[in-house]
Amino acid sequence: MTTLKFLSRFLAGSLLAATCLTASAQATEGAAQPRAEDDTFLQLREAARKDNAALANALASRIPSYEIPSYVDYYRLKPRLADASEQEVRAFLAKYPNHAIADRLRNDWLLVLGKRRDWANFDFHFPQFVLKDDTQVKCYGLLSRAVKGQNVAAEARALLVNPPSYVEGCAALIARLYETRQFSEDDLVTQLRLAGEYDATGPAKRTAVLLGGSERHAGLAVDAPALALARGPGDTRVERELYIVALGRTARGSLKLATAALERVASRLTPAEREAAWATLALPASIQLHEDAHTYWEKAGNAPLSREAQQWKARTALRRGDWRLLRATIEAMPEAVRRDHAWLYWQARALQATGGSPEQARELYQYIADQGTFYGQLALEELGRMVVEPVPPAPPTAAEMAAVQANQGFRRALKFFDIGLRLEGLREWNWELRSMDERALRAAAEFARRNDVLDRMVHTAERMKGDADYSQRFPAPHADILGPATHELGLDKAWVYGLIRQESRFNSDARSHVGASGLMQVMPSTGKYVAGKIGLDEYRPGKLTDLRTNLVLGSNYLNMIMGRFEGSQVLATAAYNAGPGRARSWRNKMTAAIEGAVFAETIPFSETRGYVKNVMANATNYAAMFEKKPQSLKARLGKVMPVEGSGAQP
Template identity: 40%
Template sequence: MKQFLWGALAAGLMSLNGGAAAQVGKTGDDRILAARDAVRNGDRASLEWLATGTEGHVLNPYVRYWLLFNKLARPEPPPADELADFFLREAGSMLAERLRGDWLRRMAKDGDWTGYLQLYPDLQAPDQELRCLNWTARLMTGDRSVLDEVARQWMELVDSHTACETALRATLSAGLVGADEVWWRIRRQVEGKNPGQARATLAWLPVGNAPQSAAFEQAIGSPAAYLDRLPPNFAVSRAGRELALAAIVRLARDDLAGAYGRLIRLQDRLETGERAYAYSALALRAAFAQQAEAVAWFQAAGNIPLTAEQRAWRIRSALRAADWPAVRQAIQDLTPNEQNEPDWIYWLARAHAAEGRQAEAETLYGRIADQASFYGLLAAEELGRPFAPPVRSGTITAADLRRAETDPGLLRALALFRLDMRTEGVREWNWSLRGQDEAFTLAAARIALDNGIYDRAINSAERGNPNGNFDMRFLTPYRQLIEPQVRSQGLDLSWVYGLMRQESRFVVPARSSSGAQGLMQVMPATGKWVAGKIGMSSYHLGLLSDPNTNVQLGTNYMRLILEDLDNHPVLASAGYNAGPSRAKRWRDAKPLEGAIYAETIPFDETRDYVKKVMTNTVIYAAMLEGRPQSLKNRLGTIAPRN
């Protein structure tokens, strides 16, 4: 009998394909990892076999999710009963949310718009694609109120997902927007990094109003030559003038002076609003290039509607020019929501103070002075309050700790981190903190810290209270290997920790999309260059993943660029992120206040990075040194460029 059973089992295994047979007997973490690999490789048979496992594992929902995701990708009808059962079993989970999104995309592909509308309300955080598909579903089922919604949001949908096109074109066909709105969309797309998006929008123009595609390609592909060959009658049609504007805008990206010169030559044949638009586009490019003409060109743009980016850079160009009345006016012209951002509250206060309205300035400083942010710290200093050593976080009760320790999402996240599935672990962790109170998030931070997951500890504590929990938010791990390197390089430990916190959140295997690695996010080319500078003959790329070597190379690089950049931490922080040559180029012909230098950095990532590194540095210094710290002093003054 026993021999018969073994023979039957062997025959059953032989009936499986090779991949599925290889999974037989896998249990625990091995089964989870095998299922992950099966879905990545499209190995349907192995995935189905692994999903039949009955052992208890905290990540079993992932195996079921992967199987259902795989089934949704198949041509046969989706398994509605299995999907509904998953939603019931995993109600409220991140995986249920993801699977709903997957099913909704399949419904849209199949044209099942009624089913889409039934499932969509259960989504908690739909992305733009799914929101736009919801508009399409409503249109396809006769709900014309969608068109009014789209018309109101037309200007915000310039870079929208392709799924939005159906609703956008239906709104245009219904007459709720017209040719002017289409041209504005084309203008904004031409201004962007991918002007090719405008090609599709050109087809939305009424017949006879759209320019020839060949002319459009010449205008954006060879703008200088196109402008120089314009016929005298180019301005007779709207399309001719718009193509000239498109060419000026594209030329300004590479040759601002050339674009301005051609605008001067052509502007008398443009309408008033068209000239104003051209000046607004040139002003933005001049502001990026930190050229003094930006202020005058923004003024020449008059009351033409500006994008959020242009409104911000109108302020920054006035700051760079120390034109405080222009700063004040530009901030007062922002939208109400923008005026409430701490950045512009602070700079409006500074403008009031510069113009002698100290009481108004102090009122504005007081609105943000309790925030532990770049502008919150600066505002507090204006009120005579340097940043003092913060108090410790509140006590974590046993009950709160138990709540977090037994939370299914956090348990799944911890298992994912253990299996080095960081992307999934971060998603699961963040989803589990949605809507939770500060006590829960602080307990979650403690659990992350106890498990050495420093980035989740920091982010969880910050989510609970962005103006408190400093001992959990500003950790000092790896101090035994960091501090000796800091001392040998003669660096400020607070600055090193402030930079490292921003670079990697102390995640050893962190790797950026550009290839930077490790605790200090050292680029491969930078690591090789620094290794040569310090005589590290044994260097090879793999050493970047070693914490000791990574910190050694990173701190040496910090010292080298600090010495090359006036020993100024603001310049060196900018140089660490964007390269020393750019940090030098962003200086002015005159001495510049450090805060203005930081605010007018033309790279969004680097501007945010420098502000956060310097804020981190002040907070770390207060905690490590046990005395009040001045952000304003650390920002100091940036010397003129040579």
């Protein structure tokens, strides 16, 4: 090769290398800029969360062209909202009409206006508040009307059922209604009893003061009930009511002590107060599955009950098999409680068991019949039908998919998921679903699938009222791992998938507030224990987020639990959520075999109660999909048997 040709090729190669290096550097720089802007945005969000207005403004100024400008503006405005003007807020709302974050700001602004008692501007914004999911804002809305002389007592009674959520607006509403005689002394007593039931010290103190009682004594009744009981019931109505609150608080820890205290002072209470006192003991007795819970309810007579107490009275009757009491209790519930599908189902069953109208029972079953839900599936079976996989609907068209792909709310949601802001992503996604028809929902679910956001696919598919697409509603990913694992362990694959769907909705990044991780939400301590039992080498807690490791550990733990509960899916499901010890204690309190549905409905923990029902309904649907034949939820639930050797009747 001549020297000239060598130099020519060397220079050409050097030029190409330099060009490649420049392109690579430009690509790296281009990729780094969005990452840097994302980091700044995350810092901005944190500054807004800490109400650091100066820092938020400085950070927002550094990302003037960020791809989600509405949130940059929101986080810039939020920390100084208490001092903002109406004009600033209206300018934001006009700039981002029909955005999820605009409704979020409207929520924030209504709280400011309510606290200011600026009813003119509050009344302008409140009708435009779309979600209306803030109890405090609702209280301000009623307070605004009450100030104008409107009677809002009935609406307030329906709203004011959860004292821990009250805060300033609801406290002001209660005081206003009492001052203007829309609320009676009985209404305040109801609020005082609710505050005790919900462990809400602040509301208890405020209500006691309105009744002419002692704030200190109210605090003792809720927080130090033993001291309150030692004082005795007192001579005024409010002091006796505080004593009743203290009885209920004591009964949570020791039903025996509370019962003895009530029997000791019963003669100093009015007949109505005695019934209320027995009712406040009957609730914890029912939640504890105490064998004498029904006796407490009998002594409670016709005492007014909270929604929670009404439902536990019904559960106690259900567990005892007292269909007449169950029917009467359900029929006495306010409509808002009675229309829950659980009580519609059990009302229909009670009608059948007590010789009620077969036509009415059938109407109730037909009203709730639905393949996707626990009580819907049970109602189907009462109507002579079983769960089957439906014929899948027509897939979304190209035009329908194009419309979803162009949806900016969904694009924002994906961006938020990508940078780890799940709350914001859920807000954006769910906001866009509100006004979608069936075809648009199906396309949105498919869009979620294609972007590997399976939890949003499931959530979106659940909103469809027409023919269900089970591939969207009940996905079965990772079959290459779960298929062999469940087969080797002898586990029901449909049940395992039903549990995973409830645990994480197939979001592999899911992490609970207590530290459970992954698809099967395995706790670090559980992972370590199971790994040791099955000989999983080189296990460390960080591996819980590994897909395969998580599924192997979770399925093996399920198998261990199944062995402890003689193969009962109902008990094992309860144990997976609440812990084997709690599930065992609930079973130990059984005196006879009971329907699986009855056991599920009478689980003391509300989270576990809903969890078991959802997992079992999910499993029935998965079985219909996997086996391609009709399925029975009743057969899957079976009967829950008492502990062998307990002397209970089978």
